[in-house]
Amino acid sequence: MPEKFPGQDEVELARLIREVTIGHVAFATEVAAAAEHWPTVLPIAICYDPGQDQRSFSLLLHGSTGSRWLRTLSQGGPASVAVTALDGLVVARSAFESSMHYRSAILFGRCSEVPEVDKGCTLDLITESLIPGRVAELRTPTRKELAATLVLRMAITDWSYKVSDGWPEDPDEDVAGPAWAGVLPRRTGFAAALPTADLRPGIDVPDSVARLLAD
Amino acid sequence: MPEKFPGQDEVELARLIREVTIGHVAFATEVAAAAEHWPTVLPIAICYDPGQDQRSFSLLLHGSTGSRWLRTLSQGGPASVAVTALDGLVVARSAFESSMHYRSAILFGRCSEVPEVDKGCTLDLITESLIPGRVAELRTPTRKELAATLVLRMAITDWSYKVSDGWPEDPDEDVAGPAWAGVLPRRTGFAAALPTADLRPGIDVPDSVARLLAD
Numbered sequence: 001m002p003e004k005f006p007g008q009d010e011v012e013l014a015r016l017i018r019e020v021t022i023g024h025v026a027f028a029t030e031v032a033a034a035a036e037h038w039p040t041v042l043p044i045a046i047c048y049d050p051g052q053d054q055r056s057f058s059l060l061l062h063g064s065t066g067s068r069w070l071r072t073l074s075q076g077g078p079a080s081v082a083v084t085a086l087d088g089l090v091v092a093r094s095a096f097e098s099s100m101h102y103r104s105a106i107l108f109g110r111c112s113e114v115p116e117v118d119k120g121c122t123l124d125l126i127t128e129s130l131i132p133g134r135v136a137e138l139r140t141p142t143r144k145e146l147a148a149t150l151v152l153r154m155a156i157t158d159w160s161y162k163v164s165d166g167w168p169e170d171p172d173e174d175v176a177g178p179a180w181a182g183v184l185p186r187r188t189g190f191a192a193a194l195p196t197a198d199l200r201p202g203i204d205v206p207d208s209v210a211r212l213l214a215d
Numbered sequence: 216m217p218e219k220f221p222g223q224d225e226v227e228l229a230r231l232i233r234e235v236t237i238g239h240v241a242f243a244t245e246v247a248a249a250a251e252h253w254p255t256v257l258p259i260a261i262c263y264d265p266g267q268d269q270r271s272f273s274l275l276l277h278g279s280t281g282s283r284w285l286r287t288l289s290q291g292g293p294a295s296v297a298v299t300a301l302d303g304l305v306v307a308r309s310a311f312e313s314s315m316h317y318r319s320a321i322l323f324g325r326c327s328e329v330p331e332v333d334k335g336c337t338l339d340l341i342t343e344s345l346i347p348g349r350v351a352e353l354r355t356p357t358r359k360e361l362a363a364t365l366v367l368r369m370a371i372t373d374w375s376y377k378v379s380d381g382w383p384e385d386p387d388e389d390v391a392g393p394a395w396a397g398v399l400p401r402r403t404g405f406a407a408a409l410p411t412a413d414l415r416p417g418i419d420v421p422d423s424v425a426r427l428l429a430d
Contacts, residue, residue, distance in 0.1 A: 026241035026256035041241035043299040096360040145311040
């Protein structure tokens with residue numbers, strides 16, 4: 001059986017997903033009045049799952065069982081997800097040459113519901129992707145919580161990954177002109193860990209949160 | 216004629232669009248092999264245009280005339296755009312209650328091509344939305360640059376706007392437990408203005424860029 005050795009792009013993709021945490025999933029919703037399928041887009045937390053057969057990977061999505069759009073997705077229609085990091089602004093000497101630094105992945109596939117028996121460990125994977133180390137700090141989910149949560153696996157059948165990280169490329173006549181040009185790198189991160197008002201005394205910021213702040 | 220007085224939501228939406236600059240547009244692409252319309256999602260710079268008739272607003276999109284997906288959008292099929300800001304992480308005392316702070320708008324409409332005669336001033340609006348004050352610092356676009364740029368107007372027919380900014384809402388038994396809970400506000404901004412290697416001596420960082428850095 002051929003083994004999959006993830007290429008650099010897939011490693012970069014996994015890193016991008018962990019970093020941006022939110023993807024945008026597109027799918028068709030039926031518009032009753034128009035008897036038409038209207039492409040809809042939804043922001044949703046995403047988690048990369050390398051998969052066990054070493055030949056494919058998937059995205060994990062989750063939300064309330066009450067979410068109409070998530071239920072539509074669970075029916076397995078064609079869907080796509082964009083994962084985008086805006087890394088900076090390219091300020092050129094003309095509007096035309098100005099652009100952005102970004103990392104952008106577009107993934108195609110279909111969703112299916114994760115069965116009840118696998119929900120707990122799949123949700124743990126999702127929690128660990130969002131806040132590494134958090135699962136060990138928390139009680140396990142209750143049966144009621146699991147029942148209220150819809151977990152979807154989107155098996156990725158096709159995807160692309162693109163990076164834009166260059167400098168302005170102005171023509172000579174603009175370089176000779178009076179305008180400034182350069183790159184403005186964008187920074188993101190967490191500013192602080194604000195404790196909730198009802199936090200009991202003596203409970204410190206946990207390691208998982210401290211690591212997020214240090215990133 | 217009834218005048219539109221934008222509600223607070225529309226003011227907030229306009230601010231959100233200026234802030235995040237990138238939207239995710241969903242539309243149907245024809246998959247030749249499958250003879251099927253596959254919902255596709257594309258990250259793209261977006262600009263809010265309040266419109267002149269005071270009763271509706273639109274989004275402005277732009278890109279290369281060579282972009283296949285932008286040409287598909289220009290044909291006026293049903294489309295939607297998500298505008299999303301991730302503002303923070305809600306770290307609750309259980310995975311179930313943990314969530315995110317966000318501002319999220321979903322907009323529905325159809326795109327049409329901005330005619331040649333309006334392209335210049337529409338692109339100026341877009342540039343000013345991305346880098347306020349930049350147009351006055353730049354030469355005007357050339358005829359060739361305008362010809363290479365596709366500018367789309369998406370007239371918004373329906374939209375929603377949702378904000379999540381609350382604190383963890385843990386049940387009493389979790390509040391009495393050992394886990395920490397709180398909110399991690401997310402910060403974004405530009406870290407620096409790095410001049411391009413071929414910048415001529417004596418050209419300072421312009422006011423438009425200095426203002427972006429100060430934000």
